[in-house]
Amino acid sequence: MSHTMSVQERDNILRGLLPLAEKYDQLAEGMESVEENKEPSLEERALLENLEGMRKKIQELITKYLDGLPNRKLSRCPFTGEVLAMAIDDIDINGLWWNCNAPKRPENHFPGTYFAMDGALKLNGEPENMPFLCCPGPDVPFVLPRLLEYTQIRAVISTIKIGSHTAYPIFYYADPMLYEEMRINDWGTDRYWEPGSLIPGVLTPGQYISLETDVDEYDFDLAFWIKKGKLLWITPEDEELNLHSYVKGCPYLDLQGSRLPKYIQNGKVWEDDQTVEVWDSNDPGYDADYILKRIEEIEKGEL
Amino acid sequence: MTDYKTVITYKINRNEIQKLLRDVLGIGINSGSAFLGAAQAGIESKNDLRDVYQDELKNQEFILALRIVAEPDLYVVNRFGGGVIGLDEVRLHRKKSEGEYVVATTVQEEDGTCIMQIYENYRAYLAWWIENFAGNNEETIANYIPPKISLEEFLFVLHAIDSFRMISYQNMLDHVYTERAHIKYDDFAKTMAESIKSRDIRWLLPAFMAVMPGFEAYDLDMAPENAAYLIKQGIMENAKLVQNDELVLVFGEGGQSMGVEFFRFWVMSSGFEINVKTSDDFEMVERLFNAPTAISNHFVRMEIMDQGKGRVNHQAFTREQLEVKLDELFSKAFELDTYTGSSV
Numbered sequence: 001m002s003h004t005m006s007v008q009e010r011d012n013i014l015r016g017l018l019p020l021a022e023k024y025d026q027l028a029e030g031m032e033s034v035e036e037n038k039e040p041s042l043e044e045r046a047l048l049e050n051l052e053g054m055r056k057k058i059q060e061l062i063t064k065y066l067d068g069l070p071n072r073k074l075s076r077c078p079f080t081g082e083v084l085a086m087a088i089d090d091i092d093i094n095g096l097w098w099n100c101n102a103p104k105r106p107e108n109h110f111p112g113t114y115f116a117m118d119g120a121l122k123l124n125g126e127p128e129n130m131p132f133l134c135c136p137g138p139d140v141p142f143v144l145p146r147l148l149e150y151t152q153i154r155a156v157i158s159t160i161k162i163g164s165h166t167a168y169p170i171f172y173y174a175d176p177m178l179y180e181e182m183r184i185n186d187w188g189t190d191r192y193w194e195p196g197s198l199i200p201g202v203l204t205p206g207q208y209i210s211l212e213t214d215v216d217e218y219d220f221d222l223a224f225w226i227k228k229g230k231l232l233w234i235t236p237e238d239e240e241l242n243l244h245s246y247v248k249g250c251p252y253l254d255l256q257g258s259r260l261p262k263y264i265q266n267g268k269v270w271e272d273d274q275t276v277e278v279w280d281s282n283d284p285g286y287d288a289d290y291i292l293k294r295i296e297e298i299e300k301g302e303l
Numbered sequence: 304m305t306d307y308k309t310v311i312t313y314k315i316n317r318n319e320i321q322k323l324l325r326d327v328l329g330i331g332i333n334s335g336s337a338f339l340g341a342a343q344a345g346i347e348s349k350n351d352l353r354d355v356y357q358d359e360l361k362n363q364e365f366i367l368a369l370r371i372v373a374e375p376d377l378y379v380v381n382r383f384g385g386g387v388i389g390l391d392e393v394r395l396h397r398k399k400s401e402g403e404y405v406v407a408t409t410v411q412e413e414d415g416t417c418i419m420q421i422y423e424n425y426r427a428y429l430a431w432w433i434e435n436f437a438g439n440n441e442e443t444i445a446n447y448i449p450p451k452i453s454l455e456e457f458l459f460v461l462h463a464i465d466s467f468r469m470i471s472y473q474n475m476l477d478h479v480y481t482e483r484a485h486i487k488y489d490d491f492a493k494t495m496a497e498s499i500k501s502r503d504i505r506w507l508l509p510a511f512m513a514v515m516p517g518f519e520a521y522d523l524d525m526a527p528e529n530a531a532y533l534i535k536q537g538i539m540e541n542a543k544l545v546q547n548d549e550l551v552l553v554f555g556e557g558g559q560s561m562g563v564e565f566f567r568f569w570v571m572s573s574g575f576e577i578n579v580k581t582s583d584d585f586e587m588v589e590r591l592f593n594a595p596t597a598i599s600n601h602f603v604r605m606e607i608m609d610q611g612k613g614r615v616n617h618q619a620f621t622r623e624q625l626e627v628k629l630d631e632l633f634s635k636a637f638e639l640d641t642y643t644g645s646s647v
Contacts, residue, residue: 078449081616151624229446
């Protein structure tokens, strides 16, 4: 029977793991200069043995972390009513589950109608200091019309506390299953697992796909999608995960916060504003000299 | 879907069925056959059936249809009714050893005959059904009854929709206009009890109970607590009358939307029950219901839980979604050789 780790146990794992992983990376980098097919020196052999020992220890700690993640009921399929539960690090966003580029997440058993997982997160106070990049989404929940425009797709928004922060998982379900359409990167990561084939008969089913975040895809007008029957919601703290499909009283409308995806690393938080400002010479306030000066600064690396 | 327009139709007198099968063709009748009930009704014919049916007996398709209907290994009860149409029933028969054909039978009470129609396969029958009995909508709408709920809660929702219709009709008769219709608690409970008792399928609640085949198999335990679902889902809301502070129910977002939809656009409904042969009898594998309107197909898939309790999965489907779902459920049932699992 699996054991859910306590805050202290998790802390111990991360305290052991993160510095070890950093040291491993530094040492492994040093080994890159060792020529292949050449007998390693005594010093190099000792280093290799050391690395192997560290690798085992890292793996051991990762396994402990994965086994200790709590399984939380997060959503419910609007087609079958099946509850979706998954292992998630809800103690804080400084756990490896939230590592955007190398997430550590155990295999989950989702309903057959599961299509994709996205999410948003509103920070409450300063984030923890972690060495990896964490991308938990914008402050407020949103949907992707690209997916909801398919008749067979519906989304469900719910709430979960991640430490002191408030997160909004957004799950997409399909009935029947939709293939041949790009899904979305799993919430907080830079990739997703595509179980089917994007080009049947050409590409083998089953592969990781990494998509660029496109803020223009985000639609925060949730009421529109609820009225269309494409978006359902679950009341925060409703342990029964009852689905709702009406607009009145929906707690996810008009939430305050940024609509841009945020990035967190080493205690710093920043947003990626992808909107492009286009200046036209006919615009009032257009200043060619100012623009040229700014370009020069950029080229010199001063900006 | 497969073309259904090449259906072959045969007619046979009910009081000649048993004799024709037993004495002329040597075919038995099993418990899944529509012939079982038909054959038991009335007095057996004394006519020489080899003579009466001499042309048909030369026709291999006629004999094929009789073999399938007499001894099916799968049958589907398909009922129609509610709204503005009366109750009617078609039974589909399939016998795997005879191929993919399905034979639909209807009993004509007025002239004592049984009509048999041969379809190429179940898809051809569904194509006919979709064309005639499904809503034609292409746009999705909100499903105000998301899955899954107890059968009792679902019946309360159906009566909430009927209540909206009742109040709307009454207000029209009384020349009353109101933006927010309301109903008193006692009136809601009283009209619900009357509606169930009436079996008047012009109303949605009794229509569901009559049109859904096998409805009587569910153990109903109606309690006032089931009404709480109406509030939880925004179908009804608690309110107080300004003039006397009396507590009443008003229609919430879901109740208002579905009330208007059914008041303006609902005309009929259909039910399906798919039964598959087991070693000694038949087992029900699916019970389905559909109430089409101009803007949605209100599709219901029933489940039987422990102790005969019913659970409902309601979906508001486009026509395309309904087609896909019916095909999925029918193909699953039609692939079964014999039924071995527990109730769905």
